[in-house]
Amino acid sequence: MSDPYEPLRRPHPRPAGTVVPWPEQRKDMGEMTGDEALVRKTWEEIDAWSYAFLWHCVVSF
Amino acid sequence: MTTTTAPSPAPVSTSTRYEQRLARYVAAMRNEKPDMVPIRPFVAEFTAKYAGMDCQQVTQDFRLAFDAAIRCAADFDWDAVVANMVYVWGMIPQVIGSRYLAVPGVGLERDTGFQYLEPAEDGAWMRADEYDALIDDPTGYVMNVWMPRVSRYMVSPGETNTVQNNLAWLKGGMSVMQYFTAFGGQIERLREECGTVSAIAGILKAPFDIIADKFRGYLGLTMDLFERPEKVMAAVKAMMPHMLHIALSTADPAKQVPITIWMHRGCVPFISPKQFDEYFWPTLKPIIEEIWGHGHQTLFYAEGKWKHHWGRFRELPEGSIIYHCDRDDVFEAHAALGDRFAISGGIPNFLLSFGTPDQVREYCRKVIDVVAADGGYIMDAGAIMQNDTSIENIKAMTEFTREYGVY
Known part of the structure; x- marks a missing residue:
């Protein structure tokens, strides 16, 4: 392996920690009339739970 | 090491006892000399036996498992324990309809x-021709395939939907969230009621192990190493960011207790030394180094025998790892690794179960x-202690270590 860290840094459309990344979800939400950062933050929090569910089924259960 | 019984300590508050135990445990994990040898037994179904329960009770209802762990922590002079070493809450595989957990x-x-339940080679949970799908989109593969x-109960996208499918996803997510959220309260109970440290935080598996354990099965993977080695390597690399993320996302924010890697079959003789050096180690080592870079130690819970790989470790x-024997x-193990890493465990389980x-x-x-x-050094058995472990022998291990293990 030339750069042993490369697999950890490799860009991915669905990065570790996400199931539906915010840029993808944003396209589906239409006009954002309020605080987009707040929407993004809370979206990513719950998305992280769904990621945890999937991968803990693999790793833990 | 003293040869006399330590003087009876003056009564201390639970909070003081917690601080003393935490300092003792952390010092030993940093390969330093604390005031006495810390005791951190990984007691699993033993807790049920001690608390007068059975395996079903502590597996089916995590609240009973929490109570059993608290009962042990309150009664034994242990510095640290796992908040619930009967880690698989039975409800999760039940609501999902798991085919592999009994x-x-x-x-x-x-x-x-x-x-x-290990699948047969031709019944592996991931088919041999699905490597590219896993490599291209690991999370999508996990979710959809x-x-x-x-x-x-669950069905793949495009298949006819069912009520069971909907409920399995709903209840599966809710059960994992309920269970993980409850750990915060359990860790507080350990601290407040018992003065006992929660021993670990964060879970890690080696990327190679996860391909064997959950995707291709051990037999499937060992054949793939000969038939499609480049696919195996790409898949193992694809697992790396996910294993790292899972480990760090539940690690101790205070960076005091370690992330644990549960090491199963990635060692000789399950695989060859060459395969270890080509697949297992180059894809695990960067993760351990990255975790260390974030300030966390990793507890190498080296199940079985890993002597052949001590040079790699x-x-x-x-100081980046604690080697559990x-x-x-x-x-x-101490002679080979002790100058670089703390050691834990090593007390044979058969002795704790069947010895005097x-x-x-x-x-x-000794x-x-x-x-x-x-x-x-941290006192513990070699492997997690189940309900065949003798209560009398655990008392002997605890009391002797407390008396004799004073620096």
Whole structure:
């Protein structure tokens, strides 16, 4: 392996920690009339739970 | 090491006891010499036996498992314990409809620990021709292919939907969230009611192990190493960011207790030395180094024998791991690794199950005299302790270590 860290840094459309990344979800939400950062933050929090569910089924259960 | 009984300590508050235990445990993990040898037994179904429960109770209802862990922590002078070492809450595989986890009281005898059912080679949860799908989009593969295949209830996108499918996803997510959220309260109970440290935080598996354990099966993977080695390597690399993320996302924010890697079959003789050096180690080592870069130690819970790979482990930054000794010779492990890493465990489980208290005390004496002589040792059995472990022998291990293991 030339750069042993490369697999950890490799860009991915669905990065570790996400199931539906915010840029993808944003396209589906239409006009954002309020605080987009707040929407993004809370979206990513719950998305992280769904990621945890999937991968803990693999790793833990 | 003292040869006399330590003086009776003055009564201390639970909070003071917690701070003393935390300092003792952390010092030993940093390969330093604390005031006495810390005791951190990984007690699993043993907790049920001690608390008057059976395996079904502590597996089926995590609140009973929490209570059993608290009961042990309150009664034994242990510095740290796992908040719930009967880690697989039986409800999760039940609501998902897991095909590979058998739970006590549901198909298994009610006083037998939960079991992982290894698939046959031709029934692996991931097919040999699905490597590219896993490599290209690991999370998508897990969600759309793997979960529906390991579940009796879930269906893949495009298949006819069912009520069972909807409920399995709903209840599965809710159960994992309920369970993980409850750990915060359990860790507080350990601290407040018992003055006991929660021993670990964060879970890690080696990328290679996860391909064997949950996707291709051990037999499938070992054949793939010959038939499609480049696919195996790409898949193992694809697992790396996910294993790292899972480990760090539940790690101790205070960076005091370690992330644990549960090491199963990635060692000789399950695989060859060449395969270890080509697949297992180059894809695990960067993760351990990255975790260390974030300020966390990793507890190498080296199930079985890993002596053949100690040289590789020495490549890791000094202090970055704690090496837990199962069926390796703990004295050899200390000689080979003790200058760089703390050691834990090494007390044979068969001795704790079937030996006499005098035999347990004698073995602990040797370990304390040699392995713990300069600090950097945490008392524990080799493997997690299930309900075959003798209560009398655990008392002997605890009381002897507390009396004899004073620096």
